[in-house]
Amino acid sequence: MKKRVLFLCVGNSARSQLAEALLRHQAQGQFDVFSAGTQPEPIDERTLTLLQKNDLDTSELRSKSVSEFSGQSFDFVISLCEKSTQECQSFPLADKIIAWDYPDPRIESGTRGFEQTFRELNERIKMFVLVQSKDIND
Template structure:
């Protein structure tokens, strides 16, 4: 199995969503991890919008990038925010490095409904990007909806 690490600043929303979605779509092909440059804990709305798709991410935890440095080699390192792309150190043995920038839903201000809509929007953008990537790799035809 190929190892994938999704990296963002806080490991609270985007990278957590990406971890859960890739595991959901292609967990038979990938070992999936996520981390943050400065982990802040998983945002409750992250878990809520994933649960709306039937994905239980409640066992995922917010982790620092240092948990993996020098311990695991990754076939793919995917940054999901500009800060992580700028500040991610080089990983010895690192495979392909990709950058998929997404807006931080945790930074959205407004009512609960406005913030929830932003989390859903970003979740759907991440899901679409993951599915496009799986298609590029020739795996999409074998993944569940």
């Protein structure tokens, strides 16, 4: 059975969308991957542009509220900002809550913050997939 992963941030417009697309791509069907926000906003165009530039599928991405997942269970809930970590500490059906705190790339004009967040998430997610694959195969 696939492990379920939910990425959380406040707006679900940048960091969590990047993470969702990256994990989907890297895990190649090993996980069911979702993202949500505590106060969802439309996906930032720079998020979609960066993902498309890196040949990642954006067709299933949409901004969602964490309430959409109420009552669902997850193996991992990964918070990507301090505010969502605080707001979701009591996510009721999470086996593990992990906090990866990234600054909001939307506060900068241009794409540099998005590119940096993308690179850092890409490396961290590679490690996450490697560790989880090892756990599954052991």
